[in-house]
Amino acid sequence: MSSTSIDDLLSFEEERSAPADRSRGGRAGRVLRTLASVAAVVVVLVAGLRVVGLRVSLPVLVAGVVALFLVRRVVTALAPPPPPRAGRRVPAGDGDGTWNWGARDALRAAINGWERPLDWSASNGERFAERILPRIGELADERLRQRHGLTRESDPERARALLGDRLWTFLSTPSRRPPSPRDLAAIVAELEKT
Numbered sequence: 001m002s003s004t005s006i007d008d009l010l011s012f013e014e015e016r017s018a019p020a021d022r023s024r025g026g027r028a029g030r031v032l033r034t035l036a037s038v039a040a041v042v043v044v045l046v047a048g049l050r051v052v053g054l055r056v057s058l059p060v061l062v063a064g065v066v067a068l069f070l071v072r073r074v075v076t077a078l079a080p081p082p083p084p085r086a087g088r089r090v091p092a093g094d095g096d097g098t099w100n101w102g103a104r105d106a107l108r109a110a111i112n113g114w115e116r117p118l119d120w121s122a123s124n125g126e127r128f129a130e131r132i133l134p135r136i137g138e139l140a141d142e143r144l145r146q147r148h149g150l151t152r153e154s155d156p157e158r159a160r161a162l163l164g165d166r167l168w169t170f171l172s173t174p175s176r177r178p179p180s181p182r183d184l185a186a187i188v189a190e191l192e193k194t
Contacts, residue, residue: 034069041065121178128178136191137171143194162194 042058042065049056114135121128141151144159152159152171160168167190170179179187 038065038069125177129174133174140171140191164190
């Protein structure tokens with residue numbers, strides 16, 4: 001068995017490299033390195049401009065280089081984090097245009113969240129009443145809450161009027177057999193109208 005702790009597994013490489021940066025001189029060291037870099041760039045620019053025959057005021061040149069360094073630092077600080085490294089690399093442009101159904105995808109997970117229970121309960125009314133009917137009821141309550149500020153429990157009369165008798169009956173009295181796909185599509189359509 002390995003002696004790796006959970007903290008080792010959950011830490012990032014960036015976190016490990018941060019203390020090494022602090023040990024190399026701290027803030028004063030960073031300022032000195034930045035000033036040395038600015039001075040080096042200014043010397044190179046002055047020499048380059050003199051070779052070409054141009055003369056620029058030294059304070060203007062120093063201010064321009066310092067401004068560029070500041071902009072670079074701000075852009076670096078505001079840059080988004082690098083994308084996570086994937087286990088395998090898929091080259092761009094090599095796709096054949098077909099959907100990779102095996103890939104982990106949030107849309108596919110959401111579809112499977114409904115597809116599998118619907119498939120399992122297609123012939124079993126009891127399983128439909130246990131798994132699918134509560135989910136449809138939650139959707140109806142959320143729809144009523146968002147659009148009308150109520151739920152089936154908080155104001156049953158108004159909820160029944162908004163949902164309609166067919167949907168209200170479907171949600172309140174489960175049938176012995178699961179509805180056909182056509183009936184379920186009609187119920188979902190009624191739910192979307194509320």
